[in-house]
Amino acid sequence: MPPSDVLVRYGGNMPRYTSYPTAAQFDASVGAAEADAWLRAVPAGTPVSLYLHVPFCDMLCLFCGCNSSVVRDADLRAAYARLLIDELHRVAARLGAGRPVRHVQWGGGTPTTLPPESMRAVMETVHRLFAVEADAEIAIELDPRFLPDDxxxxxxxxxxxxxxxxxQDLDPAVQAASGRVQSLEQTEDCVRRVRAAGLRSVNVDLIYGLPYQTVDGAGDTALTVAEVLRPERLAVFGYAHVPWKQKRQALLPEAALPPPVERLAQRARIDEALRLSGYGAVGLDHYARPDDALCLAAAAGTLRRNFQGYTVDPAPVLVGVGASAISNFPQGMTQNVPANAFYARAMETMPDSLPAVRGVCRTGDDRLRGEVIERLMCDLQVDPAAIGARHGASTTWFDGAWPALRQAEKDGLVVLDGPVVRVTEKGRPFLRNIASVFDAHHVPAGVKRHAGAL
Ligand SMILES: C[S@@+](CC[C@H](N)C(=O)[O-])C[C@H]1O[C@@H](n2cnc3c(N)ncnc32)[C@H](O)[C@@H]1O
Structure with missing residues (x-):
């Protein structure tokens, strides 16, 4: 079947399934009290992971869907870092001293907008309050255009x-329209500096579906990045156009956005270039060198998916710190106050409380569906009956999914192999659509608004 026909059926709006239930199910019925109780309930000795969010950038990219704004005042950036330190203390007080930590992830925005002495102070606090393991992964997002020498x-x-x-993309026309002008030399210089500083692994983010982007241009970008920068990992995102949520995206030339069939072709060309350059495909949108932990975990069936994307982090608890940061517990998820000013106010006016204001509790059904969806997103195959049996569900728990699965098989996106659902290479770009078959909360396109699946 030609891609355009498949796209008619699978082009609808889709969550990214970085969690289940997804953030679309968060509401104010869950907040600080749950975050408090769930932190206190983490069994002693259980490792946790930390995510620290910095919502500042030096310049805004028009395509950006993240929670960030330009704050130039170094004092305000330093004041935000002090709030992170304060929140870390509140978290540690509830978790107990010396909690093991194997993954610390800084995201944004651009965390290197924190003044160096603030970054040092936050990391020293992390080391003082938590038992960060010797071989812990400590990762950070950078903007190559604004990385100070020190x-x-x-x-x-x-x-x-x-x-x-x-x-994102190396084509000057795409960069100009996207408000992100960044030369290859700038990026090369950044990679050289972080490697010289001893960081052993570099990830590069690319996007397809940006204004004026072409199939050839996207392929050339992927090839050049692979051959010149030689990152250990790449993330290849489809541009998520959500101008009703991110007003800055309304400034993009909408008429120049490639249609779904073109986006699919761009994605395919990037995929071809990266595989030719020796990378292995991981899940929906990641690539890694064959000996990278991400590829090894994908092959072993131990890959995980969390709010930051794909990870090898097995920790059952992820604590998000900072404005808008999300925490994940076995019992459910909580999200901090999203806007910086309100996050600061919550931290200052409620010194005994956590700044969580929304979230969701997980039911037993959510846990079962969440595991099935995570395995599909990570392994591209799943045995829903076997997982159901482990959760004590009846053998008919996913009977309602069969019509959609059979249609996906007819379309060549999955193979139904006895009890196992296997996603084909043709189905990989439609992984979110296939996962949505098991999502009890998903409402059809137009009712709840997500970005287009492709
Ligand atoms: C949280 S951003 C941080 C980027 C980093 N501060 C920088 O300037 O390079 C991480 C990545 O999200 C991706 N991203 C941001 N907005 C997006 C959107 N609307 N659709 C798809 N990917 C997006 C981009 O690839 C970006 O590099």
Whole structure:
């Protein structure tokens, strides 16, 4: 079947399934009290992972769907870092001293907008309050255009070992329309500096579906990035156009956005270029060198998916710190106050409380469906009956999914192999659509608004 026919059926709006239930199910019935109780309930000795969010950038990219704004005042950035330190203390007080930590992830925005002495102070607090393991993964997102000279050596000294850099596309016309002008030389220089500082792993983000992007241009970008920058990992995102949520995206030339069939072709060309350059495909949108932990975990069936995307982190609890940060517990998820000013106010006016204001409790059914969806998103195959049996569900628990699965098989996206659902390479770009078959909360396109699946 030609791609355009498949796209008619699978082009609808879809969550990214970085969690289940997804953030679309969060509401104010869950908040600080749950975050407090769930932190206190983490059994002693159980490792947790930390995510620290910094919602500042030096310049806004028009395509950006993240929670960030331009704050130039170094004092305000330093004041935000003090709030992170305060929140870390509140978290540690509830978890108990010396909690093991194997993954620390800084995201944004651009965390290197924190003044160097603030970054140092936050990391020293992390080390003081938690037992960060010797071989812990400590990762950070960078903007290659705005990385001060003294920052890479600082990151090396603070134990960072992984950096993630935004590139998106190298075509000057795409960069100009997207409000992100960044030369290959700037990015090369950034990669050289972070490697020289001892960070052993570099990830590069690419996007397809940006204004004026073409199939050839997207393929050339992927090939050049692979051959010149030689990152250990790449993330290849489809541009999520959500101008009703991110007003800045309304400034993009909408008429120049490639249609779904073109986006699918761009994605395919990037995929071809990266595989030819020796990368293995991981899940929906990641690539890694065959000996990278991400590829090894994908092959072993131990890959995980969390709010940051794909990870090898098995920790059952992820604690998000900072404005808008999300925490994940076995019992459910909580999200901090999204806007910086209100986050600061919550921290200052409620010194005994956590700044969580929304979230969701997981039911037993959510846990079962969440596991099935996570395995599909990570392994591209799942045995829903076997997982159901482990959760004590009846053998008919997913009977309602069969018509959609059979249609997906007719369309060549899955193979139904006895009890196992296997996603084909043709189905990989439609992984979110296939996962949505098991999502009890998903409402059809137009009712709840997500970005287009492709
Ligand atoms: C949280 S951003 C941080 C980027 C980093 N601060 C920088 O400037 O390079 C991480 C990545 O999200 C991706 N991203 C942001 N907005 C997006 C959107 N609307 N659709 C798809 N991907 C997006 C980009 O690839 C970006 O590099």
């Amino acid at each position: 920052y890479p050596p600082l990151l090396g000294a603070l134990g960072f070992n992984r950096a993630s850099l935004g590139v």
